[in-house]
Amino acid sequence: MYFDSLQGLLMMNGHGMYVWSAYLAAIAIIMTLLVVPMRRRARLLQQLAREANGSEDKTVGNARVEQ
Amino acid sequence: MWTFFHKLGSPPWLYAIAGTILRWLVPITLIALVAGMIWGLLFTPPDFRQGDSYRIIYIHVPAAVVALAGYYVMAIAGAISLIWRMKMADVVMRAAAPVGAALTFIALLTGAIWGKPTWGTWWVWDARITSMLILLFLYLGVVALYESFDNKEAAGKACAVLSLVGMVNIPIVYKSVDWWYSLHQPASIKFTGESTIDPSMLYPLLLMIAAFYALFTCCLLMNIRAELLQRESRTQWVKKIASEKGAD
């Protein structure tokens, strides 16, 4: 490890603000990238299951939900 | 060979195989990302000139590399959907666009944050940076164009043409630093010849590039699965999956 203290790691010799904000922003965007399709799929499945149970004869139309 | 292509064109098969791949690839991706970030942040030496600010390279370069590679995925899928009218290619194209846009945005954002302490500015209308901004607009353009059509077949065609036209931008991004005087430095990792980055810094960078490729694949497959469910919501196989999910 190249930093001898937590303080040193956070400050990074004055570049801490830049490095940490870049990493945190990237992590936030990556998390969003992964979570959005997961939730979209879960919501679609839930809706389809509800409609299938609600009325057997009705076909599932307009399943396009807001993304 | 041909059976593989025919299977690729089958939505339930694609949905199932994507699910199997994701079960393995998502944990691997997350581990690689976390390991690469910790390696880059804690266990690499600082740069002799830039000090610790260079650590942004471990996000910036992988995001940019995969954003460019992802464009080929989108454009080739677009070409296949235009020529062979393969619906699954259309799904892949639509699934790749938002992921590519997000990665391009990460590259631009971290580049701006990196530019401030090293160059002394957040932004400059440099050939490399401007062509990356155009790449972001191309990705966003495909997303917006697709959403603006009610007829999804027409939307697919329009997006495929847009992504093929935009393909011109990719070599421009790559070569901008060689063709024009720019503030951005040329690439440090070279396919031919020796890389100009110390091995102790290169290995975590290669790990992060691999992790970002895996991340792109994960997001692409997840988007494909969601898109398939939506498009095929009237079919038996989707109803079966939905009722299985609804039961538990």
Add this chain to the structure above:
Amino acid sequence: MHPVRRQRLLLVLFVVLFSSLAIGLVSYALRGNINLFYPPVDVVSGKAPTGHSIRVGGMVEQGSVRRSEDSLEVSFMLTDYKASVPVVYVGILPDLFGEEQGAVASGMLDSEGVLQATEILAKHDENYMPPEVAYALENAGFDEKGKIK
């Protein structure tokens, strides 16, 4: 291949080629404007415009940096090893600014050919290495590109 598909394939290739050609011609026509800066040799030979603000990029000449003692004024020479342009700037320089380092200065050329800079950007190269490696290279008589000094 099915003739209809072949036709579509040709159409796709046509779209890609045609747009490449169009963009290629546009960027060729604009090549002067796409360059972020002028090299010193263009400035000295009078190819750079004098009426408005321009950017000049090159290396900061060894031993040319003069700092004022009572203000933030600094002057130095930018060189591409073919010609040099004197630069005067008042303000805070970026951290990476230094002699034998790349820099881009923007401002207007005055009547004596001195660039009155309003902004200085540091340009760095594609070499990354730990300080101890740079130190060892230095001691062995190489520069950071691995060339013998």
